[in-house]
Amino acid sequence: xxxxxxxxxxxxxxxxxxxxxxxxxxxxxxxxSPTAKVACATGTLSGAGATxxxxxxxxxxxxYQAACPGATVNYQAVGSGAGIQQFTAGTVDFGASxxxxxxxxxxxxxxxxxQVLHIPWTAGGIAVFFNVSxxxxxxxxxxxxxxxxxxxxxxxxxxxxxxxxxxxxxxxIAVQVVHRSDGSGTTNVFTSYLTAVAPAVWTxxxxxxxxxxxxxxxxxxxxxxxxxxxxxxxxxxxxxxxAKGAGLPVAKIKNPSGAYVEPTPAAVSAALAKIDVPxxxxxxxxxxxxxxxxxPISTPTxxxxxxxxxxxxxxxxxxxxxxxxxxxxxKAAPGLDYAPLPASVLxxxxxxxxxIAA
Numbered sequence: 001x002x003x004x005x006x007x008x009x010x011x012x013x014x015x016x017x018x019x020x021x022x023x024x025x026x027x028x029x030x031x032x033s034p035t036a037k038v039a040c041a042t043g044t045l046s047g048a049g050a051t052x053x054x055x056x057x058x059x060x061x062x063x064y065q066a067a068c069p070g071a072t073v074n075y076q077a078v079g080s081g082a083g084i085q086q087f088t089a090g091t092v093d094f095g096a097s098x099x100x101x102x103x104x105x106x107x108x109x110x111x112x113x114x115q116v117l118h119i120p121w122t123a124g125g126i127a128v129f130f131n132v133s134x135x136x137x138x139x140x141x142x143x144x145x146x147x148x149x150x151x152x153x154x155x156x157x158x159x160x161x162x163x164x165x166x167x168x169x170x171x172x173i174a175v176q177v178v179h180r181s182d183g184s185g186t187t188n189v190f191t192s193y194l195t196a197v198a199p200a201v202w203t204x205x206x207x208x209x210x211x212x213x214x215x216x217x218x219x220x221x222x223x224x225x226x227x228x229x230x231x232x233x234x235x236x237x238x239x240x241x242x243a244k245g246a247g248l249p250v251a252k253i254k255n256p257s258g259a260y261v262e263p264t265p266a267a268v269s270a271a272l273a274k275i276d277v278p279x280x281x282x283x284x285x286x287x288x289x290x291x292x293x294x295x296p297i298s299t300p301t302x303x304x305x306x307x308x309x310x311x312x313x314x315x316x317x318x319x320x321x322x323x324x325x326x327x328x329x330x331k332a333a334p335g336l337d338y339a340p341l342p343a344s345v346l347x348x349x350x351x352x353x354x355x356i357a358a
Contacts, residue, residue, distance in 0.1 A: 038064065038067050038320070038324045038327070039320055039323065040067065040071060041071060041313075041316045041319070041321075042068075042071055042313075042317070043316075043317045044071075044072040044317075045072070045073045045093045045314065045317050046073075046074045046075075046076075046091075046093050046094075047074065047083075047092050047093060047095065047303075048075065048076040048077075048083045048091075048092045048095060048096070049077070049078065049080055049083020049086075049087070049095045049304070050077065050083060050096040050098045050184075050301055051077040051079060051220050051221040051222065051239075052080075052124065052185060052186050052221065052238075052301050053096060053098075053121070053122055053239070054077040054221070055239075055241045055245075055338075056122050056329075056332055056333060056336045056338050057077075057096070058075065059336060060321075060324070060325050060329045060332065061073045061074075061075060063324075063328075063329070063332070064321055064325075067324075071317060071320070073321055075096075076092075077220065077221075077222075079182045079183055079184050079185075079219075079220060080096070080097035080098050080183065080185030080186070080188070080208060081183020081184065081209065082182065083095040083096050083097055083304075084101060084105055084109075084304070087304050088108050088112055089112070090112055090113065093314055094303055094304060094305045095303070095305075096302065096303055096304065097185045097301070097304060098184075098185025098299060098301045098302075099185040099188040099189065100282040101118070109304075113310070114306055115306065115308065116304060116306060116307070117281075117306070117307050117352050117356070118280065118282050118302045118304060119281065119302055119303040119304075119322060119326075119349050120281055120283060120301070120349055121301065121303050121322070121326065121329075121341075122333055122339070122340070122341065123268055123272055123298065123299060123301065123338065123339040123341060124239045124241075124263070124265075124298070124299070124301070124337065124339060125239070125262075125263025125264070125295045125298045125299075126186060126189055126190050126193070126238065126240075126263065126297040126299065127237065127238060127239065127240040127243045127250045127251075127262075127263045127297075128145060128235065128236075128237050128251045129228060129236060129237070129238070129242075129243035129246075129249060129250045130228065130234065130236075130248065130249060130251065131228050131231060131232060132156055132171060132173070132233060133171070133232060134169075134171065135156070135168070135170070137165075137249070137252075138161075138165065138168075138249065138251040138252070139165050139252045140161070140252070140253055140260075141160070141254045142194075142253070142296075143160060143198050143201055144160045144164060145194065145198070146194045146197070146198035146201035146202040147160055147198075148161075148175055148177065148235060149177055149194065149212075149213075149237075150194075150202050150204070150214060151214025151215070152201065153175060154174060154175055155172060155173065156172070156173055156175055157172050158175075164254065164260075173232070173233045176215070176216075176232075176234040177212075177214045177215025177216070177234075177236075178215055178227045178231070178235065179212050179215050179224065179237070180209075180217060180218065180219070180220070180221075180224060181223075182209070182219050183209045185208060185301070186221060186237065186238060186239065187207070187208055188208045189285060189299045190237050190297065191204065192206040192287070193285075193287045193296065193297045196287040197287055197288065197296070218236075221238035221239060224237070224238050224242075225238055225242040225243065225246045225248070226246070228246075228248060229246050240264075240337040241338070250262055250263065253295065253297060255289060255292070256288045256289065256290060257290065259293070261293065261294065261295045261296070262295065263295045263297065263337075264295070264337075265333060265337060265338060265340075266339075267293060267294060267295035267298070268295055268298040268338075268339035269339045269340075269342070270291045270294040271286065271291070271294035271296060271298035272286075272300070272339070272342070273289070273291060273294070274286065277344055277348065281302075281345075281348060281349060282302075283300050285298065285299045285300070298339075300341070300345070303322060303325075305318055305356060306356075307355065307356060308356075308357060308358060309356070309358055310358065312357075312358035315358040319354070322353045322356075323350065323353055323354070326341070326346055326353060330346070
């Protein structure tokens, strides 16, 4: 097990990450980084899965296709659960999930296409965002977050919320919980956090789909965000970029050091600083980081690919695209509210990608 030590990935490392030892049609500069070369391949890839990384995946696709006009990459953000199903069924070339595949899921995929690789490609924070008139700044303890989503905190001026927000006038209106209605890796991470930090309050378990004790469901992170935006008193959860795109305020979450932290890229990187990196790259989130600067609901997210795709041209193209993602593509992360992966994750991930071959 390697310790995932927080490092600043030097530009030279990112440039080196864009090379590939595979046979490709050409090399070209990326749209976002004119000096970085990417080994291009040709053809079409389709992917489906997590909504969490949608913003950065679309940016990667845009930049990669600009650098490699002979390649087309399509991605549908249908949720981690649906993405795993499509990947296993062979209807897409790669999947994406915020949760590592369960043993039975991986067994089914392996029976279909051989060994499955989990490739961490970015990381981010799951934001708790809200729509309460006149309220912009909000601090929440782990017990308060759990109480809200468990339905035991029913009003915004509940004493448990007030205890974290001295001097703030909290309205006497109902809390309207909005959660995912579809199988979601974001839900898996969020409920895993609640289970880890407030097990006496949150008793619904942790999974991609749980029996929610309160609230209404909405499909996808965009559905949750839209519902919160339209509902006074609402609160929901999704990757930070969704809340920012909708102009919704985000709560600061109390970490084990007692600091209230927002899910910024720097705070996510701090949370990932001491996480173990296993050889299979199925990194487990640490919901109780000891760094006072760390945001506690932080997670990596994965691309799911077969180690030996049956189609040789597809193997070359997926290898080329993921090599770009783990190289120059990491530079897009902070501007889109994601955290670039440090070298201790990028190095083994890149090595795994280089081994993809028909």
